[in-house]
Amino acid sequence: MSFKKLELIEPILQALTAEGYTTPTPIQQQSIPLVLERRDLLGCAQTGTGKTAAFAIPILQILHQQKQRKPGIKALILTPTRELAIQIDESFAAYGKFTGIRHAVIFGGVSQLHQVNALKKGVDILVATPGRLLDLIGQGFVDLQRLEIFVLDEADRMLDMGFIHDVKRVITHLPSQRQTLFFSATMVPEIQKLANGLLTRPAKVEVTPPTSTVDKIEQTLYHVGKPDKPALLLHLLEEAHIPGALVFTRTKHGADKVVKILRRAHILAAAIHGNKGQTARQTALSDFKSGKLKVLVATDIAARGIDIDELTHVFNYDLPDVPETYIHRIGRTGRAGNAGVAIAFCSPEERIQLRDIEKMTSRNIPVVEEHPFPVIAGMVPPQPAPTPVKKKRMKFRYSNR
Numbered sequence: 536m537s538f539k540k541l542e543l544i545e546p547i548l549q550a551l552t553a554e555g556y557t558t559p560t561p562i563q564q565q566s567i568p569l570v571l572e573r574r575d576l577l578g579c580a581q582t583g584t585g586k587t588a589a590f591a592i593p594i595l596q597i598l599h600q601q602k603q604r605k606p607g608i609k610a611l612i613l614t615p616t617r618e619l620a621i622q623i624d625e626s627f628a629a630y631g632k633f634t635g636i637r638h639a640v641i642f643g644g645v646s647q648l649h650q651v652n653a654l655k656k657g658v659d660i661l662v663a664t665p666g667r668l669l670d671l672i673g674q675g676f677v678d679l680q681r682l683e684i685f686v687l688d689e690a691d692r693m694l695d696m697g698f699i700h701d702v703k704r705v706i707t708h709l710p711s712q713r714q715t716l717f718f719s720a721t722m723v724p725e726i727q728k729l730a731n732g733l734l735t736r737p738a739k740v741e742v743t744p745p746t747s748t749v750d751k752i753e754q755t756l757y758h759v760g761k762p763d764k765p766a767l768l769l770h771l772l773e774e775a776h777i778p779g780a781l782v783f784t785r786t787k788h789g790a791d792k793v794v795k796i797l798r799r800a801h802i803l804a805a806a807i808h809g810n811k812g813q814t815a816r817q818t819a820l821s822d823f824k825s826g827k828l829k830v831l832v833a834t835d836i837a838a839r840g841i842d843i844d845e846l847t848h849v850f851n852y853d854l855p856d857v858p859e860t861y862i863h864r865i866g867r868t869g870r871a872g873n874a875g876v877a878i879a880f881c882s883p884e885e886r887i888q889l890r891d892i893e894k895m896t897s898r899n900i901p902v903v904e905e906h907p908f909p910v911i912a913g914m915v916p917p918q919p920a921p922t923p924v925k926k927k928r929m930k931f932r933y934s935n936r
């Protein structure tokens with residue numbers, strides 16, 4: 536199946552060729568015709584499936600085909616994080632570069648000045664996070680009365696991050712006559728309820744659950760003592776000639792420590808986590824994407840949804856407490872048909888986390904026995920009793936990221 540078969544217009548086909556896309560991903564194959572038919576859509580898909588293009592391409596086509604495009608915002612994409620908002624806006628820029636359709640992105644944590652200036656120039660497509668959008672609606676800089684298409688992206692994360700009330704408030708500002716596209720990786724009852732209230736006879740599209748995405752990623756595991764993790768990381772980065780890697784640590788402090796060690800070894804690295812300002816995070820991300828940085832060290836919250844084309848290696852420097860997080864982390868590689876390598880470090884203290892991950896994925900991660908920093912027999916500490924560990928882990932999870 537080619538993009539041409541989806542009856543896309545020439546300016547979009549040209550842009551997709553420039554992006555190097557040849558074949559639509561399954562969610563694109565299913566969604567694009569439905570959106571072009573102006574159907575409401577309920578999409579069960581997560582980042583990494585090509586879902587951004589699945590809604591961005593038909594929206595650009597619909598707006599481009601309007602003979603007389605009236606001024607005003609005609610499509611709104613609501614997404615939970617700044618990083619996702621920027622990436623979605625970049626996708627509209629890439630796929631729409633030959634269409635002349637204007638787009639802008641607004642998100643919190645930075646001055647509103649440039650965003651307001653962009654809005655004043657006039658935009659057809661607005662990408663926004665909920666808080667800043669409500670702010671600018673309140674100040675009279677955003678008017679959604681001309682809206683034709685509303686996309687709610689990552690609805691389940693909106694819920695997780697406590698944005699659901701803001702989302703509901705945004706919805707009260709939208710015209711009731713509109714096309715709605717609703718995307719969520721999971722469909723818990725509260726999300727289903729929200730979708731039911733927003734969509735009219737939606738077409739349903741569902742793609743690859745996360746566990747099968749994981750199948751094409753080459754996973755390996757190194758048993759290593761906690762103090763030897765930095766040396767093992769340096770060893771692997773050098774030995775395997777890894778071009779670029781995303782390294783996950785459990786804590787912000789841990790991320791900074793790894794960066795320090797890498798820099799001392801003259802490896803260009805930066806951290807992205809909640810303590811870094813928005814500009815520092817954005818710079819680190821774009822430097823990594825452009826190849827200026829070899830390693831990006833991240834905590835899970837900061838890395839939510841970050842999308843790096845052709846990322847080949849993901850390190851679980853620390854194993855996550857929540858097994859699903861392992862799937863999310865390694866899903867950053869092996870995207871859109873590319874190969875990916877996921878390397879996990881497991882210290883004797885992390886055997887419980889490893890057991891939980893392997894239980895959830897129903898497979899054992901292949902262990903690399905031969906490496907310079909093996910765990911010495913007898914180092915394994917006694918397994919702690921389950922209840923106190925759980926309490927401690929919860930506290931850790933919420934207070935230290």
Ligand code: AMP
Pocket residue numbers: 555556557558559560563581582583584585586587588842843844845870871
């Ligand atoms: P998304 O799920 O929207 O975050 O997209 C995941 C990644 O796949 C992004 O880096 C896109 O640039 C890339 N991508 C999306 N669609 C295609 C396609 N049809 N062919 C190749 N890469 C794609």
